[in-house]
Amino acid sequence: MKQPGARNRPAATRAHPVLADVDGHGRLDLEDAARRITARTKAVVAVHLWGLPEDMDALESFADQHELMLLEDGSHAHGATWNGRMTGTFGTAAAFSLNGPKPLSAGEGGFVATDDTELYYRVLLHGQYNKRCRREIPTGHPLARFAVTGMGLKLRIHPLAAALARSQLTRLGHHLTGRQEIAGRMCAALDSVPGIRVPHVPVSARPSWYALPLRYEPAELGGLPLARFLDAVRAEGATEADRPGSTCPLGTHPLFRAPGALLPGYADRQGPTTDDFPAAGHVHATTFKLPVWHREADTHLADAYTAAITKVASHAKDLL
Numbered sequence: 001m002k003q004p005g006a007r008n009r010p011a012a013t014r015a016h017p018v019l020a021d022v023d024g025h026g027r028l029d030l031e032d033a034a035r036r037i038t039a040r041t042k043a044v045v046a047v048h049l050w051g052l053p054e055d056m057d058a059l060e061s062f063a064d065q066h067e068l069m070l071l072e073d074g075s076h077a078h079g080a081t082w083n084g085r086m087t088g089t090f091g092t093a094a095a096f097s098l099n100g101p102k103p104l105s106a107g108e109g110g111f112v113a114t115d116d117t118e119l120y121y122r123v124l125l126h127g128q129y130n131k132r133c134r135r136e137i138p139t140g141h142p143l144a145r146f147a148v149t150g151m152g153l154k155l156r157i158h159p160l161a162a163a164l165a166r167s168q169l170t171r172l173g174h175h176l177t178g179r180q181e182i183a184g185r186m187c188a189a190l191d192s193v194p195g196i197r198v199p200h201v202p203v204s205a206r207p208s209w210y211a212l213p214l215r216y217e218p219a220e221l222g223g224l225p226l227a228r229f230l231d232a233v234r235a236e237g238a239t240e241a242d243r244p245g246s247t248c249p250l251g252t253h254p255l256f257r258a259p260g261a262l263l264p265g266y267a268d269r270q271g272p273t274t275d276d277f278p279a280a281g282h283v284h285a286t287t288f289k290l291p292v293w294h295r296e297a298d299t300h301l302a303d304a305y306t307a308a309i310t311k312v313a314s315h316a317k318d319l320l
């Protein structure tokens, strides 16, 4: 049955992303998510931010309870595990970015992991066309007739980039062990520093640490603003200490708030207001992040970063 307003929705998927707030740790707030479910809700997405896996026990039962498809965004979390199981293997499908300094990087590109054959054919037709679609979608399948054109898009990764990422797979486990050791060392050094909260890592989680997110408590440092604190930390040489930029409450992006100007299919879309996500706003306003290294030889860099933060925190009153 045609839904009201369907003609105004984008032709490709007719999907509308619905945002929900986070809890105090920056994880999806499942109570808030539950309030936003309607009869038309199809899926819930677990985003393993900074490489720290979401609580997949809770998300799996949430998806079961509400009869939703579970999807994952593992773009920060290649090789990270929850209860010993890799992120990307919980959902019906998972998207992974391979761009920039991701734990597994191809320079640019990404991939989808799924064990659902029907979905796989649709993913193929979305990103590829012709040869690979003709080779992989069985001739008798109802979607096979679209193989030559796919969906009219070409979104596939450059083969050289895919080869670069693939060649790193044998080293990924070793790199992640190194990242976990160095992140653990940084957390131990910062655990008792006033004004700084290290991330809470549940016992079930083995993170990949795309970056180390730290929470800032200005009240413990005489109200010193985070921006001023970070300027001082960078002046100590920890130049990559930074606040998350685009990784912010998604409702603040015009693409979600007022997409109609860019995407006519969403012209009738009333986007969320930033007031809808108070916890996400607070988590973002009080988070800064550090790089995490994987080589033992780089331990001195991690130590220099934690020393810079410790020094600035101990001199906070001089910066007011």
Ligand SMILES: Cc1ncc(COP(=O)(O)O)c(C=O)c1O
Binding pocket: 047, 049, 073, 075, 076, 096, 097, 098, 099, 109, 110, 247
């Ligand atoms: C959590 C998350 N998901 C998805 C993406 C999109 O990845 P890409 O730019 O490779 O499409 C990013 C980008 O870095 C990200 O941080």
